[in-house]
Amino acid sequence: MDKKILIVGGGIGGMAAALACTRSGLTVRLTERAAAFGEVGAGVQLGPNSVQVLEGWGLGKQLKAVAAFPQELCVRNAKSGAVLARMPLGKSMVEQYGSPYATIARADLHSLLLTALCRSGSARLMLDSEVTSVTQDKDSVSVQLAAPEGHSPQILKADVLVGADGLWSRVRSQILHTGGPRVTGHLAYRAMLKQSDLPVTLRSQVVTAWMGPGYHVVQYPVGAGEWLNVVAIVHGELQGDLASWDHSGNAKELRIALAGAASPLWDLLHAIPDWRLWALCDRPPMRSAAEHAVGRVALLGDAAHPMRPYLAQGAGMALEDAAELARVLVKSGVPVDKALRAYAARRWRRNAKVQARSIRNGHIFHLRGPFAFGRDATLRLLGKRVLDVPWLYQGPDQV
Template sequence: MHKQVLIAGGGIGGLAAALGCSRAGWEVRLYERADAFTEVGAGVQIGPNVVRRLQAWGLQSALQAVAAFPDRLQVRSAQGGRELASLRLGATVIERYGAAYATIHRADLHGLLFQAVRGRPEVHLNLGQAVERHAEEGGAVTLRLVRGDGTAVEVEGDAFIGADGLRSGTRARLLGETPTRVSGHLAYRAVVRQDALPQALRTTRVTAWLGPRLHVVQYPLRRGELINVVAIRHGTPPADLETWDHGANAQELEAALAGTCTALQDLVRAVPQAGSGWRLWPLLDRPPIAGPHEMARGLVALLGDAAHPMRPYLAQGAGMAIEDAAELQRALAMHDLDVPLRLRRYALNRWQRNARVQERSRRNGTIFHATGPLRWGRDMALRLLGERILDVPWLYRGDGSSASLL
């Protein structure tokens, strides 16, 4: 008989987990608290380590239909505008790592995973049901679910995966309530149609503009039809983001970019204020994972941001969730082991890589926003070493398997 896994959360991590678990031969019941499967946010960069995993799941054609595949990553000075270094992508990355470097809208990545799981008869997707609590007893795990109308129901399974995001209720019940870490950085995100921009501002590349206490990243989305722009600066988040007037974001951002080069200021000013315009997100994370016990205990495991939220300075948040799902698939397919041991194997094979990415992401933020001598040293190193600094072989050669742990 098929074992049954219960999953909390219908975001990118939850859907990837559902796909991986079903491919391991498990029946899947996924519970999402919202009334629809949607994804908020803007663009995502996915390196060859992630693209290889999507290919293994048979999603290469779906990815090619919605993603962009930049030909180069370049780093420029936000103040002077000059190029500091560049990394060849495209065919070079495919030859070096066996898969492409892609950029994709979060909604498109979520959508292709959703389409992949909805057609699998062993996956049951449930909307409008929040996991209020879980409990283990007698070799099974029980969830109490609360529907939007306040009614409650209990369900039972053989394992439970918390993929319920940064403020994960599963994590709080498993590891105890601990506050997220405030980074002191604010992210302003916008997505613009390329044909609405002057020709000089359109791009097929990933460009990172580095400045004192800030940086801006731009890259194409959706086959190159869109451009994603993310500006991150040091700052204090609003007291209540729910009531925050996002109409003020453009003015705040332009003030923060005073003194940067004309090309960068032109890009930021070209974002239309009609529609969504600039949306503000304070960046939060947690300290790097300290051991496998922070990813799995007994019949319960954590995945993605529920386990290891990270800053976006290595562009691997969504990627690590997909890698988690790949390793979860491998672990759950070990049918000669009991379930707690399979989940422990998953955690043992993931926690060090996730912790390394978390720490490297934090460190990159310090380097990106450097001032004074550290900034001068950074720029000199980029000019001298170029691709040797921008390439990340330990990351891109890995795919979440135990064999590529480090």
């Protein structure tokens, strides 16, 4: 019997899950609470493990049209400007892992997935559809949608429910009752601007990570190399809606936090007139498969395992989740709850490891004093051996 899949959340994870399931011949309905599909103006790094998933869905050509493919990762001391380590990307990544390292605007990645899904013609997409409750029994799972005043709420029923509704997941809260995300104490300032609007000396086609005392900055090309994405992470608290990804950032406050930065970084900060700001929130690393699936309900991406951006794998793990979910669901004769237990068993340890490594990286990036000196010395000495992550880039069969 054909399984009916209901996906809650129309972001990158939800779109990826819908595409993977429709490609496997499953019947898919996707709900999104917003009035239109879209993503904030920020960038995403996609390691070879992530690109391999997209290529497996036949999206390699489309990815090449909108992404950038940096040739190098360069790590620098934010105060002195000194280069601490380099790691080749480009051809080296393809030779070692079978797929390239890509950088892409979130909106472009989302559009790529949405376009592929719409062309498949086999998924029903519903906007303005906010889930208010989830119920399940041995035969099915149902969600109730918010209704306009004076109207009865709509009930949607399916064989499988996929919660891909992000960090503040309503589906998660309904099935796990684990409370809300935790505030990390880190703030992300983000900007994206045309490279042609920058002085030639500030344009870049590589990934550069600047490590400073209590902060770091990452920059990389997106939009087929025509745009530069910049993110600065500092310590602080946000006065406002923690769930919003789109606060206005104060450039003066950011410059105060990064006072004394090396001239190339300082010049870049001054070349950016407008910043967007949001608070980084997460959850502790997953502790068991039970955090990935319960009965007929599976969690995917940030709804299951929100992670800090210090390993650049948030989108990548959502793509891997989606591919694995479709793989287990398409097996005929396997009960839904058993299939989802298999999905959870295959995914939770890897996701937990990425979460933990991301937290550790954040501490390392922001070291001060003699600890920062030791970090820099290690990077100079070991270089690529520190920066490369074979267990991650080799794909989901590695934990």
